[in-house]
Each structure stands twice: as structure tokens, then as C-alpha cells.
Amino acid sequence: MTGCQCCTGRGGTVAATLGDVFRQRATGGLKWFARVAVLPPVGQAQAWRAALRGDVLVGARFAMPDA
Numbered sequence: 001m002t003g004c005q006c007c008t009g010r011g012g013t014v015a016a017t018l019g020d021v022f023r024q025r026a027t028g029g030l031k032w033f034a035r036v037a038v039l040p041p042v043g044q045a046q047a048w049r050a051a052l053r054g055d056v057l058v059g060a061r062f063a064m065p066d067a
Contacts, residue, residue: 014048014052015051015055015058018036018038018052018062019057019058019061022062036062038052
């Protein structure tokens, strides 16, 4: 997998943040929402997309449209 340390692996901040958002939504900590936007820094969209697609929990909880 490619990408920087912040978005690769289960401990990566992007995957961990999405997991926290999902947990808060499921337990009533956040109002229900239908979409989440992830906005990577310029030039890192492909790496972030690959990292998120490779994360099993993110893939199970969130649908990602093709670019």
C-alpha cells in the first residue's frame, strides 16, 4: 500500500477518525448523516483513496464512489 504514515494502516489518523465518527454516530453522539467528505491535501488523493479502500473497517462502514 502506498501513502504517508497518517493514512496507512489501521492506526492511521484518517481511518481512526472515520472509525470514531462512525462510533459516535452509532451511539447517538452525532446526529445521523448520510455522507462524509474526506478532503486530502493536494496531490495525495490517490494515496488516501488506496489507504481507505485497503482498510477493512472503513470499507465495511462507508461506501466510496469511484473517482
